[in-house]
């Protein structure tokens with residue numbers, strides 16, 4: 001197994017070289033989805049993004065983003081899209097949204113995904129962010145302690161059969177379980193990202 005080096009990708013616009021490498025990585029790992037526009041926007045618009053790259057022998061082998069978010073009191077009434085920030089009120093609890101996570105096909109099953117998640121959690125710990133949310137395969141994220149069924153709603157309504165894919169992990173089990181709705185920065189507020 002090659003030596004893996006995990007390092008931050010600085011917030012702010014990706015350099016042309018970074019953009020080309022990240023776009024190629026995601027195209028290889030997600031051939032049926034184009035996540036690069038989201039990644040580009042997150043880098044351009046979210047100042048305190050936790051974006052980590054895994055390098056193996058000088059090439060980009062994996063990448064993950066943890067987006068700073070907050071858990072807000074849930075506004076009353078039904079909704080069909082993201083909750084406008086003006087409608088959320090109350091004491092906000094810091095949290096993070098994990099995703100996307102990606103490992104190059106030729107480097108999968110070498111522990112890189114796990115190492116990226118661990119490194120992100122270490123960084124969040126240092127920022128005193130205790131709650132992490134993800135929309136992803138429970139068979140994978142369950143291996144990393146994520147569980148479905150939290151009392152925090154996703155930023156946009158999910159298809160019913162994705163309920164189990166909305167998962168939570170706490171870095172501080174002594175804290176009370178959070179309640180509310182996850183409020184995310186603008187690039188994540190597109191309902192199309194939360195449905196099939």
Ligand SMILES: CC(C)(COP(=O)(O)OP(=O)(O)OC[C@H]1O[C@@H](n2cnc3c(N)ncnc32)[C@H](O)[C@@H]1OP(=O)(O)O)[C@@H](O)C(=O)NCCC(=O)NCCS
Nearest residue numbers: 029101102103108109110111112113114115136137139140
């Ligand atoms: C999912 C992904 C990030 C895992 O990265 P990785 O570096 O291969 O992960 P790790 O090496 O830490 O863990 C590999 C283990 O997870 C398992 N695994 C990978 N994807 C899985 C899934 N969707 N469900 C269950 N187990 C999964 C592998 O079978 C392997 O199991 P093993 O250790 O028993 O052999 C990577 O496969 C990937 O980028 N896939 C395509 C994109 C994707 O689906 N990303 C989001 C995940 S919902």
